[in-house]
Amino acid sequence: MTERFASPLLDRCPPSLPPTAYTDPQRFEAERRRIWAREWVPAGRLSDLAPGRMRPVSVAGESVLLVREAEGGRLSAFLNVCRHRNAELCAAEAPVGRLIRCPYHA
Numbered sequence: 001m002t003e004r005f006a007s008p009l010l011d012r013c014p015p016s017l018p019p020t021a022y023t024d025p026q027r028f029e030a031e032r033r034r035i036w037a038r039e040w041v042p043a044g045r046l047s048d049l050a051p052g053r054m055r056p057v058s059v060a061g062e063s064v065l066l067v068r069e070a071e072g073g074r075l076s077a078f079l080n081v082c083r084h085r086n087a088e089l090c091a092a093e094a095p096v097g098r099l100i101r102c103p104y105h106a
């Protein structure tokens with residue numbers, strides 16, 4: 001006879017989130033304010049970005065530019081927009097130069 005496993009913490013399986021929790025724009029916006037904007041968020045693995053490269057990633061609906069220095073490999077992150085005209089700074093992975101240059105302003 002097989003003994004049934006009993007959880008020491010749960011006497012029943014708790015209900016899961018309703019389907020709208022994954023699709024509702026208002027809920028997503030509330031989570032962005034309460035969670036994503038207040039906590040550290042993983043944006044990838046260091047080994048996925050070679051030294052001397054930059055790459056845009058999406059974090060909670062915001063475009064973030066990850067930049068890894070060629071010498072030393074230090075990692076930095078910036079919003080991927082120009083502060084003057086909101087132009088996208090980097091559309092795809094690219095080599096890092098001395099400056100990040102806005103394509104709108106050059």
